[in-house]
Amino acid sequence: MPTVSSFPVIRHEIAGVPVSELASKFGTPTYVYDAAKIEERIRDLQQFDVVRYAQKACSNIAILDLCRRHGVVVDAVSAGEVHRAFKAGFAAHGTPHPVVYTSDIFDRDALELVVKHQLHVNCGSPDMIDQLGAVSPGHQITLRINPGFGHGHSQKTNTGGSSSKHGIWHEQVGECLARAKRYGVEVTGIHMHIGSGTDLEHLAQVCGAMEKTVLEVGRSVTTISAGGGLPVPYKESQTYVDLPVYYQLWDATRQRLQEKLGHKLTLELEPGRYLVAESGFLVTEVRAIKQSGENTFYLLDAGFNNLARPILYGSYHPMSLDVPESRSLSEVVVGGPLCESGDIFTQEEGGLVCRRKLPSAKVGDLLILEVAGAYGFVMASNYNSKPLAAEVLIQDGQPKLIRSRQTVDDLTRGEVIPA
């Protein structure tokens, strides 16, 4: 199990590369990823038969390629993510399924693509079974089950219970089997993803629900998936889940089911955040420092157009500055450039603006938003016509550009003034 992190407020390098060098070479704001950290997190999970990366957390094809080279397969939640997986070298077929389409709906593009490539589908709504069965009889699917309870670090990340839109309600398994039978669709997997912030007491409950559902579906099931939701610490007070215990609970569930079914079951895990969060750093520049009443504001060249988690969920990201150790600490508010008062990185859920103890800064200093690899770049937008940031991957001490910064021409591409 990884040891608990500490988050120093002064940082001079990322994965052995000086922050100043990264900023001068690639500009700011730039997302920088440490490949070694992703590799380390993949190794942590090697006990599981299959690690399926939930690529929505950070879907750059260079990151997908890195995962693929380390034996990880992928989950795709849209046609676009399926295309990314293929572009990163994943095949359509293999054991385990290299790419699984997981969603609560098929849009028309996704259904067409899934049928064309005969991709395995993890269905989160009963309607998906009919829509798939009608055009691809005999298809193999997984059912994503909502066991009727959930867990998540916020209302917006809770993925179980009756107020979650995700998954097939646990009382409708029988109905889904009837639908599948109508089209010759075969249910070969059961999946439960109960949201980020998994704790172990809660997990025992999920395992119990998994067991009940698999037995209800019966001997066609060959794979069970524990979903994602493995936490990473964003603060010193937070920890990792106890991975050996987490594995034991799932493995025991698998073994009990194997005995009852009389055949082997594959145990999959579907982490997003766990693999990439800590690898990611958003390197920004302090562009203005101002005093408003009792508050000091550091205003950066990055805003919620680059990193939306604070404004969406009140998420906390550790921050550091690339400044001399001699700088004194002070309590400051950190915000971005957008014309929106919510464009504040130091906020709690509900939008409450808070202060952070950081080294005193000067305009031009580099500020790094840390643990930003998951749900960072992928949630970026062009709000205020800001180009998307560059992305850089550091491997063996070598920083490589994996996405060039958008240009102003990119911003208006596809726009037309009618004649």
Ligand SMILES: *Cc1c(COP(=O)(O)O)cnc(C)c1O
């Ligand atoms: C988002 C998601 C994951 C990954 O969640 P994390 O909390 O990032 O681990 C896994 N499976 C499914 C179906 C998801 O939607």
